[in-house]
Amino acid sequence: MKNAATNLWSYLTLNLAKTRDEDGQTLAEYGLIMAVIAVAIVIAALLAFRGAITTAFWSATNCLDGTCS
Numbered sequence: 384m385k386n387a388a389t390n391l392w393s394y395l396t397l398n399l400a401k402t403r404d405e406d407g408q409t410l411a412e413y414g415l416i417m418a419v420i421a422v423a424i425v426i427a428a429l430l431a432f433r434g435a436i437t438t439a440f441w442s443a444t445n446c447l448d449g450t451c452s
Contacts, residue, residue, distance in 0.1 A: 429436070445451055 442451075
């Protein structure tokens with residue numbers, strides 16, 4: 384009986400330790416996924432607004448040169 388109780392106790396403590404360790408790992412994985420999604424959104428926005436961004440920089444450069452309209 385004592386051996387069974389010891390086995391049960393060690394089984395429960397090992398499973399609780401695994402659960403606690405996996406929570407931090409899961410959080411890190413979600414953070415990594417969110418970072419990849421954010422980078423993809425920034426790249427998509429840059430590609431979608433490439434023309435407008437280029438025009439804005441050219442306009443700003445012209446204004447700095449003194450040929451601003």
